Amino acid sequence: MNQRLPVALDLRGRRVLLVGAGQVAARKVGALIEAGAQVEVVAPSLDSHLENLLAEGSLVAHRRPFTPEDLAGAWLVYALTDSPDLNARVAELCDERGIWYLVGGASQESPLWSLAHRRQGDELVAVSGGGNPRRALALLNRIAGVLGWD
Structure with missing residues (x-):
């Protein structure tokens, strides 16, 4: 966990x-x-x-x-x-x-992970892929698409 x-x-x-x-x-x-x-x-x-x-x-x-x-x-x-x-x-x-x-x-x-993130103005979305940066980026892109941040 x-x-x-x-x-x-x-x-x-x-x-x-x-x-x-x-x-x-x-x-x-x-x-x-x-x-x-x-x-x-x-x-x-x-x-x-x-x-x-x-x-x-x-x-x-x-x-x-x-x-x-x-x-x-x-x-x-x-x-x-x-x-x-x-x-x-x-x-x-x-x-x-x-x-x-x-x-x-x-x-x-590492005691610290970098999260995949994207900013739109003052809004920030950050996603962890459980230590897998490719999975985090894929999740971030899907979320950004839902938010219309393309």
Whole structure:
């Protein structure tokens, strides 16, 4: 049984760290920036979309491997590397420090899930697919269609 509580986070001015800078990070970053988060990325290299956002000044990036010191001041952390071991290490360090985190590709191991969401003016619809992002997106699209948000 899934015992998760859905919430909406106010990220304005809060430091959100992305460990990893590939396609998954590129998909997540837009919503974080739109929410007003101070987005910081640490990874040896950046996806081209992240490079563009860096050039625009929309985020801060450190082109190097992750170190535990990167967590200092983070309010929320996304572990999005292609290394399960590194993602697990980031999660462990976040747990020790009381920092909220999400592990990409391992939602059952994360204390927090991102919900598929869509805004229409002041209205917000968010859907969980039980840890399955494809199912969440399919549900969201069906709901948006019923609401006439196409």
